[in-house]
Amino acid sequence: MRKKIVAGNWKMNTVKEQGVELAKAVAAKAGEAPANVGLIIAPPFTHLCCVAKAVEGTKIAVAAQNCADHTSGAYTGEVSAAMIKAVGCSWTILGHSERRQYYGETDEKLVEKTKLALAEGLGVILCVGENLEQREAGEHFAVCESQIKNVLFNFSADDMARIIVAYEPVWAIGTGKTATAEQAEEIHAHIRKTLAGKFGAKVAEDTTILYGGSCKPSNAAELFAQKDIDGGLIGGAALKADDFIAIAKAFEA
Ligand code: 13P
Numbered sequence: 001m002r003k004k005i006v007a008g009n010w011k012m013n014t015v016k017e018q019g020v021e022l023a024k025a026v027a028a029k030a031g032e033a034p035a036n037v038g039l040i041i042a043p044p045f046t047h048l049c050c051v052a053k054a055v056e057g058t059k060i061a062v063a064a065q066n067c068a069d070h071t072s073g074a075y076t077g078e079v080s081a082a083m084i085k086a087v088g089c090s091w092t093i094l095g096h097s098e099r100r101q102y103y104g105e106t107d108e109k110l111v112e113k114t115k116l117a118l119a120e121g122l123g124v125i126l127c128v129g130e131n132l133e134q135r136e137a138g139e140h141f142a143v144c145e146s147q148i149k150n151v152l153f154n155f156s157a158d159d160m161a162r163i164i165v166a167y168e169p170v171w172a173i174g175t176g177k178t179a180t181a182e183q184a185e186e187i188h189a190h191i192r193k194t195l196a197g198k199f200g201a202k203v204a205e206d207t208t209i210l211y212g213g214s215c216k217p218s219n220a221a222e223l224f225a226q227k228d229i230d231g232g233l234i235g236g237a238a239l240k241a242d243d244f245i246a247i248a249k250a251f252e253a
Pocket of ligand 1: 009096168172173174175176212213214215233234235236237
């Protein structure tokens with residue numbers, strides 16, 4: 001059975017004290033989330049360590065928002081998978097559209113990053129999604145399918161047990177424009193079918209596929225009710241503990 005997950009991508013928000021406070025607030029309310037819903041928070045690098053300590057012993061797992069495509073050495077400004085693991089993280093987000101768009105993240109780089117993250121024992125939340133122009137041109141299925149193929153088809157069925165896919169249509173991120181439940185579901189189903197073609201039906205059925213893009217307490221229940229939507233990757237609403245937990249509670253609605 002695949003896991004239901006609600007993950008919070010804090011992006012470049014909060015300084016250390018605010019981040020620790022937010023993590024503690026989420027931890028204090030985590031018991032209100034359904035027991036079968038996993039919670040992950042992804043703070044900025046600078047406070048991964050403090051946040052991991054603040055939520056130690058709770059059900060909350062900590063993720064980085066990115067990791068390097070090399071193991072160590074002369075790569076100024078980069079942070080390796082081993083460094084992320086060593087401060088108490090169990091996950092890293094990879095391939096977020098903001099990284100693809102602003103920092104030249106390519107599918108080729110994401111293959112390397114995913115390999116290194118898995119080798120360190122981290123789980124990977126791989127983001128895929130089309131931009132507005134691609135959606136308007138009717139290319140959304142093809143774009144997501146090729147991102148999945150270019151990255152995940154380099155991995156094994158066993159590796160897939162530690163990989164979550166997040167579908168985040170770029171036009172819905174931070175815009176207040178959510179994909180409708182139907183728009184999201186048809187892409188999720190397509191992603192699952194694409195995975196089944198390579199890894200078989202069982203692996204595809206067991207893969208958690210999250211929706212991200214203006215997901216909030218008021219629309220989470222409808223999205224999560226779709227058969228191929230297993231939770232959310234939350235941006236803005238993850239910066240408020242109440243909203244983040246309310247989204248996790250949407251599974252009960
Ligand atoms: P918003 O929820 O702010 O639209 O961001 C979604 C996102 O990009 C999560 O990774």
